[in-house]
Amino acid sequence: MIDVLLLAQESTGFFPTFLQTLIKGLALGSIYAVMGIGFVIVFKGTQVLNFAAGGIAMAGALFMSILVNDAGLPFLPFSNPLAPEIGTTPSIPRWLINLVLALIIAAILGMVLERIAIRPMIGQPLFSMAVITLGIETALGPFNRDATSLTARSLQIPWGLEQWEFLGAGIPKSYVGAMVAAVLCFLSINLFFRSRFGVAMRAVAFDQEAAQAQGINVGRVFSIAWGLGAALVAVGAIFYGMGPFPPQGTVSQEIHPVLAFRVLPVIILGGLDSIPGALYGGLLIASAEVFAGQYLAQWTSVLGAGYSTIVPYIVMLIVLLVRPYGLFGSEEIRRV
Amino acid sequence: MKFKRLLALFMALGLVASACGSSETDDGAAGESESSATTEATAEEETTTTAAPAEAEEPAAEIATDFGVTDDTIKVGLNADLSGPFASLVAEIVEGQTVYWEVVNANGGIAGRQVEMVVLDSGYATDKGIENYLTLAAESDEGVAMISENTGSPITAAIAEDAKDDDILVIPLSWASLWADPDIGPNILEKGTNYCIESMNGISFLADLVTENGDTPKLAILSRPGEYGADGFAGAALAAELLDIEVVYAAEGEVAGDDRTAVVTQLVNSGANIVWTTLTPGETADIFGNAVAQGFEAQWSGNQPSFNYLAHLGGDLAESFDQYWWQSGYTVPWNGNDSEGMQDLVAAFTELRPDNNLSDVYAIGWMEGLMVQTVLEQAAANGDMTRAGIVAASQEVTVDFKGLGPNQSWAGSYNDSVVRESYMFDADATAFDIQPVSSGTGSTGLFIEKGPFVSEIVADYVFDGPCI
């Protein structure tokens, strides 16, 4: 290990590289965490492992791209008054407003899907529900693919590929953006859980029937869980579309649809029902991935090309061997 | 950056009535025949019409046929990826071929027969592709005379042996040099310049560029796993050896997975000033973008599929690409020259698909059409339009692409027939402007920098089989 570190140090200097890697890990971790929270909320609220998250996330990113690129809105008879002028990069506030709009649309998509496909399945086995979401994913795929097929969908990131220089390391603004987004999401979710709806959702997660008996509108809780879940994975997808992340400022047909699967180890590591778990799991997994990519690069021929992609799964396997319910998941009490 | 035509769902920027893949060519063609009988179209189709009228009047019975050819139609099959990862690209290629046949059919077809396309979707899945092949190659009414496009090396490799057994002509949509393998047989008709030669030409070009600037070329080669990556890498490695260039980083098949940190790190640390990629557009963008962001400066180029003007010139990296990227290729970009072929193509699209956006890849489909027409006409002239007859005919012809790309024949040894020319394009982000065909303006942002040219190392090299 030592000579690898030394090798890295030789070229760009140890510290800037380390810092850069760390920031990248944190940024990627933020995105994983936000998407992980999206999974967790849906799971907590409705006991569904949402395999459709990939499709929903990409749809969310596409909504964003449509809002910031096209004045006309699909399926709606009016145009988006907040859209930036065609051909120009929007200002940051305008972009953010459009971001909120895109998230609202994504949330509506999530709610509609829940109402159509999940609500009728209440009480069915976990895996039937999971396969339902797989069906949704399959059905969403072609729409997403079709929408991106004519041209790459730009996300019109106001800060593009700009970066700050800090202690010799280049820190892309997008990375910071992702971290800020994650912090905001985490804080607002925490606030949400303190609100009435949040308490209701926790009650539903604990015991649906008891919650219903207490007068909680379980249907609405389901709806909100899916809305929130969809918006959160969309946030992750939009921020992952930026700058030095692989899609390079676009909604990518190659990368976005599989993004959600990369989050699975995160939620398993954090525990399916733990929001802080998703946060820590995201940061841990992403750091493992990024640091392995950076510092084990010399050993690619031994580890195989693209080894860093499977680092999350290996970390997950090791953790689960020790703790079968993840690091933060609540252990299921097994009754006969 | 215009995104007018995207998901504008009810603007219904629909397409002109086009033939339905399997059964409606006649209707479509009939509908178009009057309007398309314009002067340009007929005038350009000189080669077609010289052969066709004579054949058309004769009773077709004199031509031997087996499957896919009747007295009035010729069925041509396409095993295309229309729902998989390459759907957007392939859809436009198929569109190119569709328009080509509309024009040909309007002018009387081939040997008095209308050409009917049977399009099946493989989704780039091998099993589906094999199934499609079996349908197309069926020795029944469902079968086709030949397969004018078979998307992807994996599927082509999977069906190659069957195709040889069935003696059916297949034009793969894949530029790997694999098809030179004598085991695979003459019926897999390699089309255009293969990745191996493209790499050699491209690296020669980049090396010259660096040398002109007074630097010593230091090469980094990035390739993805799979035979596409392997073929491109083999050519690049060969070029480095022949040109005596130092390879400072060789990531052979190492660009895999979604995290490319390792590759970027090593690339940036290698100190290369030439980078050759055999990647997908997404991989290219990620590595290129991250490397550039880390201050890495080099002359970049790569095999044609590495680059996608829509993704690369339409995204945030446009300026960097403009600055560092040279695109390699073997077909002329939209309106890239004023050759006869390009004029035909543009005219036909302006006439038949005015609402379509301009695209570089229509030319590929168009060229497929030219190939098929040439081969079929030869077969008709030979009086043998059986599948075997078509395969035989393919060995006798030289296809004139009329300036859309280097001409090609399959006669003689592989070394004799292999296409050695390729182009280098300059990427111009400012010129990038995708417009509907009918507007007559707009550009994909690619302009011919050099070519068609054959680098010295390619010209002298003896190819006796696949590079890999």
Added chain:
Amino acid sequence: MSFGRPHLRTSYEQDSAIFPTYFQKGAAGLFLIFIVLMVLGNGAAGWIPTWLFGQTWLNPLTLVLPFAIAALGFNILTGVTGQVSLGHAFFMGVGAYSAVTLGGKGDGGVKACVPFADNIGLLDKAGECGLGLPIWIWLPLAGVFAALVGILVSPAAVKVRGLYLAIVTVGLVFIGLHIARMLPEYAGDYESGRKWPKLDIRIWKEEVPFIDMNEDGKWLGLIYLTEEQKQFFFLFAILLVMMAFAKNLVRTRTGRALQAIRDRDVAAEVMGVPEQHYKRVGFAISSFYAGIGGALWASYQGRVSPVDFSLLLSVEFVAILLIGGAGTIAGTMMGTLFVELLPKAVEKLTNWLSGNLDSGGVIGDLANIMLTSGPGDFGPVSTSPTAPGWPMSVFLWNPVIYGVLIVIFLIFEPHGLFGIWVKIRNYWKGWPFSY
């Protein structure tokens, strides 16, 4: 005595018979005859209508068979033992690559067969590893190797439960893909794969196979069959054997232990069923089936690539099980048929619709509503295969319809096709009442 008294069971053997009633025996027999006639009707015998069983259906139907075998294994793990795994594709891959290593032709010699040798710089090698052994060696061993790998990974798998297990096994698939990428000497090219041994029965490595599966002709000097029919019958025979094994398994001590774990793992453990041991057994048996299925699938295809053993393949099995109905052989078979043939059927339907665009009548009207042939026409489906953007092409609609059908199916019939069958059966069983 018991004739006419179908419910009078005087021994457990009657209760757990493979086909407990005369009706089921008869139905199974008729089904076999039907299959044989159907396949024979595929051209050779002119008296069975080819429109019903034309060539277009024989290939997809044959393709279903290896999947059915793998699905049987998945059913044992998930339907019988209750362990939901998304790693089935991985085990299919293990089986397939065992098959090609043992039975395929290698050009790299023995040197190519040392795994990871060039990764660590031990050997510089090229080419593929293949020993060219006959099918009676490679087919069983493909299953055995898969089972061994199953046992190898089971320590992680038996510890976790439910969705956690599902996701852990997702990891298995990705790790498997990575390993395949690292081992081209076994896996072949990452994208285009390598050539699999043919489905011929050889005694050893002789030139002319003992039983030929790849030429039209008389089989064993008895009956004239085409190549496709031979392959169908060969695979079908293997499927029948595997079905019999699976059916028998649930009647054994092991089978009952597995079911006990599914129904209540803690209760099973309390009752003295060693949970982890039997979970491991379930894992191994399921992997064995997956290995055989994977080996046959790859060999029938002739060439597959590592990416074919992706998560999507695993997911297909979950869909098969849920759509067919978990826990039963018949349900598994129905599910496999449904899931594997549905895309083909959807395709046929859209093709047929577009073929009827101008036919008039109700169908023509429907086609007109659904299809878009030009501007100003608002149908959601474009008749042009090549038009990106809205309206989407038929080819893009196919997966949408497929996904939506799965959703609709599970919403309206959560117990799957087998549930529908049970409903029908109960409807008649209860006649003239409802219960």
Added chain:
Amino acid sequence: MAVVTEKPIAQSSGSGYRTVAQRAQEWATKAPTQVAMRDKELGVWREWTWEKTWDMVMEAANGLLALGVEVGDRVTIHSEDRPEWVIMDLATVAVRGITVGLYPTNPHAEVEYTLNDSGACIHLAEDQEQADKVLDLPAAAYPSVRKIIYIEPRGIRRQVDERLMDWQDFLALGREYRQANPGEVEARMANAGPDDVMTLVYTSGTTGPPKGAMLNNANADFSIEIIGGTPERIRGHIPNTKDSVLTFLPLCHVAERIFSTWHMVGFGVVLNFAESIDTISTNLREIQPTLFFGVPRIWEKMHATIMIKGQDASPFKRLLFKPSMNLARWIGHKRAEAAGGWPLTARLAYWLGYVFVFRAMRERLGLGKTRWAGTGAAPIAPELLEFFLGIGVDVYELYGMTENTAVATLNMVGRNRLGTVGEAYPSIKESVRIDTETGEIQTKHPGVFAGYWGKPDKTAETFTEDGWLMTGDVGEWVDDTHIKIVDRIKHIIITAGGKNISPSEIESSLKSSPFINEAMVIGDRRKYLTALIAIELETVGNWATRENLSYTTYRDLSEKPEVIALIEAEVERTNEKFARVEGVKKFRMIPKELDHEDGELTATQKLKRSAVEDAFRDLVEEMY
């Protein structure tokens, strides 16, 4: 006085006397591998061959000898129907003991009474529950009981009482004894005489304490030969080894004893024991018995089940169900007019119904293979019989009582008159008469019992001076051949207006409604008739569910105005069938389920009228 004068007769048998044990032994020699019985063990029907059965009988018989059972000693059996019941019964007869059966539902007090009245020395208790009925009292309460054998060891702690003995130990004891004393049982059997009392059958006693009717070997032999051997009784041929029956009514009742145990030993009919009272319908479906005897309650229940399930069926089935039920009634009516024959129209209509509904329905009921079905022991509404005739199940009403070993009258194939209990047995035509003065039915034949155990006075009261057995039932002749039962003499109501009314006719008509479980018509010395009605919880509950009525308990349901209205409609329907004076003017709902243990029902589920009248006196008074 107490002894029937004419004996031995048994012209029909001609084979001399054979005890039931001897008959069983014959089967074991003649057809050792033939299945004699089946019982359901862990979900599977276990088959008992004759050899195995007889072997066990011998073991039990030897066991009894080992326990010192002498000729004429009483052995009590307190168990649900199961093979051990039959084995113990046969073993007891083999050692010339006397079997005394107890109803499983018998409460403590009745057990105590019966055991002491009969002076039982050996008691067979099925399980802990039954054994406790004896063990709860000090040993002194049962001075005669020497051993209590139990079949199901679960829950029994042996050290509690030294009289306890496990069934298996008992058999082992028998095996040991047999080895030591081979041939002793055979010797006893050989000495059996026709006058040997073989069993005491305790009458249920709607009035007064139960009395043990003594039936001797001659009675049993006569009954077997007469009832079983009457070819006119069953369509086709007399019972044989291909026939099977389902045993579920208490074996201590004479009717069930005849139609199962005695049919088994007499004709080789296969005995199938129902698992429990709750699984009868399932067991029926499994066994599909060819001979089926059910008390009216069973037929009422079956009819109610059909109606409920029919109404609960899915729409299409319902669409088919209603007309086919009407069709069944029409066919039944036609057939009833033809005395149970098949007029052509009925036959054609039946074929139609058979294809669509009747075949499946009969199979579901378990009557798919039934070639003879009988009812008796209580009045049954003719409409019910008509309905079953309509679906092709010919139910023949028989009449008999314990005291004449159930031999009195029967309906025969092709001469089935609904509403009557049939004719005298053809081979003993002169055995039944109706007293011209009192209208009481009297019988005289070799089946008439030997008297009540230990109650010579009661015995004497039962016989006329010329030696005819008084049945206590009022009957009348129909067409000079068939007898119609009017009622029990004691039950006849004489209204304040002086009109004689038979309540049981009205009651059975009421009970033919699926919603009414029990009905008791009151009106003796009153101005008009009233009724106490108990609803059928299952059907009414089902009806309520469909009407969206929520209810909690039986009482709650009974008192719902909607339910009362429902019952009122049923009462109205009954009233239409009777003369005005016979109409029920008012009725009240019985607020609880009637129960044997509370003394409202007898062990055979017959209403104890006085007890019910006492219990619900306020309800009755309310109505007047």
